[in-house]
Amino acid sequence: MKHNSLYIGTAVPNRVFSEWGKYSDVVTKSFNCFTPENEMKPDALLDGVGSRASLPESYTHAKVRFLSCEPIIKTAISTGAKVRLHTLVWHSQTPDWFFTEDYTEGGALVGRDVMLCRMESYIHDVLSYFIDNYPDLIYAVDVVNEAFDRDAGDDSGVRRKNNKWYATVGDDYYYQALRFAKKYSDGKIGLFYNDYACMYKPDMILSNLKKARDEGLVDGIGLQSHLTVGENLGLYFDAMKKFADAGYELQVTELDIGIKEKSKENLRLQAEYYGKLADGIASLKASGTNITALTVWGISDELSWRHGEYPLLFDENLLPKPAYFEFFPKLCGI
Numbered sequence: 001m002k003h004n005s006l007y008i009g010t011a012v013p014n015r016v017f018s019e020w021g022k023y024s025d026v027v028t029k030s031f032n033c034f035t036p037e038n039e040m041k042p043d044a045l046l047d048g049v050g051s052r053a054s055l056p057e058s059y060t061h062a063k064v065r066f067l068s069c070e071p072i073i074k075t076a077i078s079t080g081a082k083v084r085l086h087t088l089v090w091h092s093q094t095p096d097w098f099f100t101e102d103y104t105e106g107g108a109l110v111g112r113d114v115m116l117c118r119m120e121s122y123i124h125d126v127l128s129y130f131i132d133n134y135p136d137l138i139y140a141v142d143v144v145n146e147a148f149d150r151d152a153g154d155d156s157g158v159r160r161k162n163n164k165w166y167a168t169v170g171d172d173y174y175y176q177a178l179r180f181a182k183k184y185s186d187g188k189i190g191l192f193y194n195d196y197a198c199m200y201k202p203d204m205i206l207s208n209l210k211k212a213r214d215e216g217l218v219d220g221i222g223l224q225s226h227l228t229v230g231e232n233l234g235l236y237f238d239a240m241k242k243f244a245d246a247g248y249e250l251q252v253t254e255l256d257i258g259i260k261e262k263s264k265e266n267l268r269l270q271a272e273y274y275g276k277l278a279d280g281i282a283s284l285k286a287s288g289t290n291i292t293a294l295t296v297w298g299i300s301d302e303l304s305w306r307h308g309e310y311p312l313l314f315d316e317n318l319l320p321k322p323a324y325f326e327f328f329p330k331l332c333g334i
């Protein structure tokens with residue numbers, strides 16, 4: 001399938017590449033870019049044993065390795081797909097040892113200066129690996145993921161709860177991450193702030209990102225878009241408009257739309273909802289909104305992290321669901 005001004009992607013776990021014969025048709029016919037579902041997260045790339053073994057030299061420079069990324073890189077290159085780098089700085093799926101004095105789970109946390117060195121070296125090592133070895137493969141990077149949350153955050157909404165970045169670096173950790181990503185970027189990879197529930201907190205996101213935006217450190221906002229049928233799409237499009245008015249490039253990065261049980265009626269409602277989302281995106285694009293990519297968070301319901309909610313476009317037999325037919329033709333017309 002051909003897409004025009006929009007990358008259309010899917011999240012792909014390594015499991016799919018190890019059974020590529022089964023999935024290749026579905027993936028390559030519908031999608032022209034991939035996001036590794038877990039394989040480029042810090043817990044996949046950071047090498048605790050290697051870092052510990054080479055203390056004290058590695059004290060401010062934890063080791064990284066890229067074994068987990070090989071299948072996605074190889075398949076993207078052979079099929080001509082682009083890759084979204086997800087994600088550099090996140091409170092989740094980042095090992096506890098990365099933040100401690102001796103790189104052990106239970107060690108004392110390091111202070112701000114040391115953690116800023118580790119953040120810088122990590123961002124440098126990951127970005128330069130891809131830029132040097134695979135120029136033009138990565139179209140965007142989620143530099144910071146999920147840094148703002150009213151309930152889990154401080155007075156400005158910066159995530160404090162269960163967040164070792166906040167505990168070590170402090171409340172500007174997301175700004176520092178964007179600063180380092182800008183420093184080591186090749187100027188071609190889009191630098192993104194990515195978050196969930198963006199429709200419920202657009203102003204908080206915009207005000208927290210303002211300084212970084214004014215300094216040219218962030219290009220775009222990624223709207224994860226883990227939705228449920230019935231959620232207010234008006235709010236969703238309003239948030240998109242607010243972000244676009246503030247000058248951001250927009251990407252839908254992790255779309256899935258849940259239903260309660262898999263009845264015929266629910267599948268129809270899901271299809272209708274997917275269709276409305278595609279219509280809204282098409283009309284925003286038509287009026288000049290800078291939406292550049294849309295990624296669905298997985299291939300089939302069976303593979304989905306929300307598999308109990310049947311949120312994706314293909315069923316367990318890899319057959320297109322009603323949602324597929326309401327969604328894809330509209331998007332591909334953009």
Ligand code: XIL
Nearest residue numbers: 037038086087145196224254304305
């Ligand atoms: C999820 C993956 O889909 C799961 O396989 C994993 O166990 C947990 O993470 N926001 C994100 C994604 O940015 O990285 C998350 O992916 C879903 C929520």
